Amino acid sequence: MTDTIILGLSAYFHDSAAAILRNGEIIAAASEERFSREKGDSAFPSHAVAYCLKQAGVTMADLTAVGFYDKPILKFDRILMTYMSVAPRGFTQFRKAGPLWIKEKLWIESDIRKELQGYKGPMFFSEHHESHAASAFFPSPFPEAAILTIDGVGEWATSSQAVGRGSEIEILKEMRWPDSLGLLYSAFTYYTGFKVNSGEYKVMGLAPYGEPKYVKLIYDKLIDLKEDGSFVMNQDYFAYLDGLTMTNEKFDQLIGGPPRVPESNLTQREMDLARSVQEVCEEVMLRMARSLHRETGLPNLCMAGGVALNCVGNGRILREGPFERIWVQPAAGDAGGALGVAQLIWHRQFKGPRQADGKTDQMQGAYLGPSFSEHEVESYLKSVGASYTKLERQELLTTSARLLADEKIIGWFNGRMEFGPRALGARSILGDPRSPRMQAQMNLKIKFREGFRPFAPSVLRERVSDYFELDADSPYMLLVAPVKKERCIPPKEGAQKLWGIEQLNELRSDIPAVTHIDYSARVQTVSRDVSPDYHDLISEFDRMTGCPVLVNTSFNVRGEPIVCTPQDAYTCFMRTNIDALVMGPFIMHKADQTEWTETEDWRWQFQLD
Structure with missing residues (x-):
């Protein structure tokens, strides 16, 4: 056939x-x-x-x-x-x-x-x-499930509610342009000085630093929210219908000033705006999920669309919503x-x-992207005169875990590249979650990005409930869950007086590098049958340290796509303060490499996100 x-x-x-x-x-x-x-x-x-x-x-x-x-x-x-x-x-x-x-x-x-x-x-x-x-x-x-899709806009639809059974899908109802949760969120992304269609996750990460001071204003002036999660937006305040920006002067007057200039200092206003639109987004998502459950009566929910990358909202649907299980497409966007x-x-x-x-x-x-053979990796390393050592699998895992336990940062290039915006242990930068310095060090010296942005934990699936209020699969880093209370450290006296970014340096748990300021984490569960090498690395780190968790962030710098090839990985390794690079069976230490020189400042290659 x-x-x-x-x-x-x-x-x-x-x-x-x-x-x-x-x-x-x-x-x-x-x-x-x-x-x-x-x-x-x-x-x-x-x-x-x-x-x-x-x-x-x-x-x-x-x-x-x-x-x-x-x-x-x-x-x-x-x-x-x-x-x-x-x-x-x-x-x-x-x-x-x-x-x-x-x-x-x-x-x-x-x-x-x-x-x-x-x-x-x-x-x-x-x-x-x-x-x-x-x-x-x-x-x-799932053999059958309710389906919720939410994004900016497709043709006319901005969200859809559907049901899937066997090999068939039926769309039950849609919300239509110009009323869009994705565009509401993007309007606040624009207004807080971030780039639309790429900076929305920064708004989500910034939200815990703020207070929900603008929630009532959003409901009173910007959207009329119904019990089923549908809503009507007041287009008097938005410019995406007839202009080249997301918001207009009337929006400026409502909030009390012009949009933040990109790359300028963040203020408490941006943090409060982020917190407010995030809370509204979560409420809309919850209402849509509850409405869909009432209509279908099904125990399982599937999600996609750009708003389905809002892992804080996803976590609330799992914890507070009516569905027993949810599954989110890892490449939820376009x-x-x-x-x-x-x-x-x-x-x-x-x-x-x-x-x-x-x-x-x-x-x-x-893991649906390209992989590279041992021969291809070594040929590239030889071509650039890299200093490297080939190790047997167990020695490689032990050496890597020891470096991580010593607070070294590792570029981890292993197997097929991930599909979707998250690095899941194939094209990742890894660190020790127990280190109070790791978040700031990774943000400023490795990723060259804003210091407020949180990092995610990769945790052995069998140990996830020891560290997080979660006992479910989260293989694609699309669920946020609270850190276990017994692992949390109460705020020090006077900490409540800190504002915004000042809160960042307060220790919150025994895994501070992956505990956000609201005591939450964007969790990736790692199973051995799906990710054997990554699982075994975390297991080796656990054997050495008693901690089955690693910091996992994407292998790239700000504005750069996640690395794909050995050339991409080695270049990123040499341009940053990553201490060691593992590619297949090969390990490289930064201190052993020859000096890296480029004729121009490489950061001009990547437009800031």
Whole structure:
């Protein structure tokens, strides 16, 4: 029987990606940014497509079908109707965007066929939120589940509630443009001086430093929230319908000043705004989840869309919501749409079967990107004159764990790269969570980013409930949970008088490097059957220290995509204060390397996120 090979694509807006299935099995998936080294790359994912074809061992001629993750004509319809509804306001924006749409984005099918070197087979387009829903449900472990998708906007929908049973998905209801939880959050992202579509997680990380002083104002002036989680936004205060910014002068007057200038000092106002919009976001998410549960009565929930990366909200849904279990697509943003449309085609067009045992998902730990052989790694290291040592597996684990126990920072490059925005032990920077200095050291000397941003713990799955108020799988770092009370350190006298960033240096638990100022942590559980090398490294660290937890942050600097190749990893290692680099069986110590020189300041390569 001939294999059914399906290629899914996300492109042209932000976070382009490709994914490939063989007879319904996920073979590979990757974002274009990892290859192009341009964060959030929106170009056609030519490098990601080439990788997917290579990983599947097929050529363009072997493809059975190609899918695109949304419907450009419907999206253009929404954009055109929006401009007409606010005319003559917004003409400047339409003058910029209209010709681009007419010239390029309405002809996406012909552009895709050209990029795919004359691919002649069928091409399918799914609606944006249907792609998100498919990416959430089909790879999940659940035979049936409720599905919640929330983001900025697709064609017209800004969120959807659906149900998945077996190999079928049914959309029950949608919220529609211009009322959008994703855009509300992005408006506050813009106003607090961060970059829309990439800085939202900074707002989430900043929120615990503030007070919810603006919550009532948001409900009174900005959104009319209903019991079922639906709401209407007061567009008098927003500019995304007819302008080139998210908020307007009336919003400035409401808050009491202009937006923060990016990269300027943070003030208590930004912290309070972050806390306020985060609390509103969580309340909306909870109400949507409760409404969906009332409608479906199902015990399991699947989630996707950019707002599903709000792991604080996800954690509250798990702890306080009506669902027994939740599963969040690790590539919840637009990149995951490439996977979703491919799976929709498999189940809907080709009537492909689906297997779900209620326990194991189909994402393979999200390790769906490229890997590099021992020979490829060593060839690169020789080519740059790196000083390295090859070790047997157990010696490598023991040596690495000892370095970590001595408060050294390690770049860990192991196996297939992750799909999605989180590093999960394949392209990670690791540290000792017991160190009070680790968070500041990693932020300022390794990542070159804002000091307030928290780091996540990787913990052995079998030990997670010893450290966190969580007894569930969280393999994709998409759930926030409280640190166990018995591990927490009460605030010192006078600590309550500290404001904002001053709170950062207060010890809060016996794993201070991963305990945020509200005594929470964004948890990754590590199972040996999915991540054997990473699990065994943490186990070795536990044997030495009695602590089955590591600090895990993505292997990159601020503004740079997560490393993909040995070259990316070694370059990042040499540009930063990482103490050691492990790639496959090879270990390198910074002190042993020759001096690293570049003709220009490398930080200009990456646009700040």
